[in-house]
Amino acid sequence: MTSFEEKVCAAIGKIPRGKVATYAAIARAIGRPRAARAVGNALNKNLFKSVPCHRVVLSTGRLGGYARGTAVKAKRLRGEGVLIRNGRINLNKFGFKV
DNA sequence: CTAATGACCATTA
């Protein structure tokens, strides 16, 4: 576990149920404002099990990727009350500021 | 050391 990944993990852990955060927001929160891409990279590799990594989405409101498939990601989010319309999420409503 | 690889982002056309 690199320290970068630790921070990513910690930041994601703060996202409350029923809300989502963007990769860019996470990057900002850990002090690497331009490392959004690296954040996704870290998640993909680690497959964080005890962390709600499904609550991390693109800044456009789209889902983005998910190691086990975007279908699962969408399902889990819907299960938490996040409304997904046309494959997109309203960040003004469900976005969480870390 | 260099080069390649992404669960990305913002801008531009």
Added chain:
DNA sequence: ATAATGGCCATTA
């Protein structure tokens, strides 16, 4: 609205 573009950055080979 969509598509292409250039940039960005931690990790890994």
